[in-house]
Amino acid sequence: MTLLEARGISVAYGGLVALGGVDFAIEERQVIALLGPNGSGKTTLFDVLSGLRRPAAGDVWLRGECVTGLPPWQLARRGVGRTFQIPEPFGALTVRDNVLVGVTFQARQPRTRAARLREVERLLTIVGLTGRAGAAAATLSLGERKRLELALSLSGRPALLLLDELASGLSPKGREEVVRFYARLRADGLTIVAVEHSFAVLAEVADRVLVLDRGTLVADGPPAAVLDSPTLRTAYLGEEE
Amino acid sequence: MKLAAALLVLAALPLLGLPAYYLYLFSMAYLFATLATAWNLLAYGGLVSFGQAAFFGLGAYGAALASLHGASPWLAITLGAALAAAGGAAVGLAAGRLNGAALALATLATAELLRGVALNWTALTGGGSGLVGIPPVPSLPAIPLELGGGRVGAYHLSLATLGAALTLSAAVVRSRAGLALAALREGETRGTLLGLRPLPWKVLAFSLSGVATGLAGAVYAHMLGAVEPDVVFGRLFSIAPLVMATLGGRSLPGPAAAAVTFYLVSELVFHPLAPALHQLPYALALIAVALVLPASRRMP
Numbered sequence: 001m002t003l004l005e006a007r008g009i010s011v012a013y014g015g016l017v018a019l020g021g022v023d024f025a026i027e028e029r030q031v032i033a034l035l036g037p038n039g040s041g042k043t044t045l046f047d048v049l050s051g052l053r054r055p056a057a058g059d060v061w062l063r064g065e066c067v068t069g070l071p072p073w074q075l076a077r078r079g080v081g082r083t084f085q086i087p088e089p090f091g092a093l094t095v096r097d098n099v100l101v102g103v104t105f106q107a108r109q110p111r112t113r114a115a116r117l118r119e120v121e122r123l124l125t126i127v128g129l130t131g132r133a134g135a136a137a138a139t140l141s142l143g144e145r146k147r148l149e150l151a152l153s154l155s156g157r158p159a160l161l162l163l164d165e166l167a168s169g170l171s172p173k174g175r176e177e178v179v180r181f182y183a184r185l186r187a188d189g190l191t192i193v194a195v196e197h198s199f200a201v202l203a204e205v206a207d208r209v210l211v212l213d214r215g216t217l218v219a220d221g222p223p224a225a226v227l228d229s230p231t232l233r234t235a236y237l238g239e240e241e
Numbered sequence: 242m243k244l245a246a247a248l249l250v251l252a253a254l255p256l257l258g259l260p261a262y263y264l265y266l267f268s269m270a271y272l273f274a275t276l277a278t279a280w281n282l283l284a285y286g287g288l289v290s291f292g293q294a295a296f297f298g299l300g301a302y303g304a305a306l307a308s309l310h311g312a313s314p315w316l317a318i319t320l321g322a323a324l325a326a327a328g329g330a331a332v333g334l335a336a337g338r339l340n341g342a343a344l345a346l347a348t349l350a351t352a353e354l355l356r357g358v359a360l361n362w363t364a365l366t367g368g369g370s371g372l373v374g375i376p377p378v379p380s381l382p383a384i385p386l387e388l389g390g391g392r393v394g395a396y397h398l399s400l401a402t403l404g405a406a407l408t409l410s411a412a413v414v415r416s417r418a419g420l421a422l423a424a425l426r427e428g429e430t431r432g433t434l435l436g437l438r439p440l441p442w443k444v445l446a447f448s449l450s451g452v453a454t455g456l457a458g459a460v461y462a463h464m465l466g467a468v469e470p471d472v473v474f475g476r477l478f479s480i481a482p483l484v485m486a487t488l489g490g491r492s493l494p495g496p497a498a499a500a501v502t503f504y505l506v507s508e509l510v511f512h513p514l515a516p517a518l519h520q521l522p523y524a525l526a527l528i529a530v531a532l533v534l535p536a537s538r539r540m541p
Contacts (some may be wrong), residue, residue: 050434076436090427101424104417106436156436 081158102155287426300455325455
């Protein structure tokens, strides 16, 4: 079943076209890798899909409902979770309270505080942060912040997860963990759109690869086909074919 | 518990037979402490107000008008606080679209706008000369009126107002609302992506801050027996809570303690020494706050 459909999404910053009519559809339980050089529009696309930016033209459909222009909190309650490339948790709050925010204000959450705290513990266990639950988020290392960011994005029990460069800046061991993580999320029934620059990570986890270049979708297919194609090299390196 | 004990000790103070003037000074200190506590409740949600006088004046004028139209002081004070809560809710609705400096300026403009209305709607508000003849608050029956020259009732009422504001703040911080406000302060965008809808919490924060500030204004009107637009909607009641709360830090009793100390030192030490300069501490503290504010992360 189709979970998400983008139809002709266009965004411009002043005269600069960030997205020029992007179309795609995503089936449930797929892991989609979103590739493209810096400035190709990946983060802008995430902003549109998570409700932070209203497209100048085009529509976003989630489970057959047009959700274009809905504010982020409504999209979050409809099951869209998101991480940021540079995680910015609620710095002065503890790790536990950070996740408690997501567990408290999303849709379909436990009613009692005790049950919400149990859900927080469950999420912290998944990302391996139980030992840091009482620490202020501002004191976390980059790796720990990425784990917290992931716990936050999972706190609403999302159907669609938008992950922005989860593996970047991590050690090879951290990357292996990320790969295992993607596999686990997919097994749990999530649909994932992930921006990743590590082809090694992508080749292992992605069902499908989308390539953006200067705001346009230039490739769409299984990883083996797309990662070897000249289109990708052109997008990244600017080579002429 | 510590808070309740401290309030009980302070409640017994009039039994020492303090002169009426001192009871008045303490009452004013408690009202300022209430304002600082109410300001801090907004700051807890990352909301910076430069216009708390709007709520103080609404409370004062609401209570004064109700009293002068025959309501008992208790009902009048309740109505004044309710009017300020409604004003707070209205500002909170605007806060749904404004943040940081823009919100601070909007609150300042609200107070100035209401001052203009009070100055010019003479038929209702008495214009620039204000309203007089507001009945005083009755004393507790157990404490004879002459003990504090008729100031004991207002003393206890202003202390009770402070107690209510502190209790309210403590309850908010421990509740879901507290979690929502802390999240909005630390990162509104991240919060909205977690399903947190900012608007209702901002309206709630401004309503609660408004009701506490308006309660203080209503008590003030009955304590002084008169209200004037340039006083109750004046800049002192906007700037002083901001200065006092910022000096008092982010803890719950900090702003209240700072307000009491600051007001009493200003009135008892600076005023006798240099009457012309007794507002200098406010100016110096405001400059200090302006320098410290960005670092203290109060601004979102």
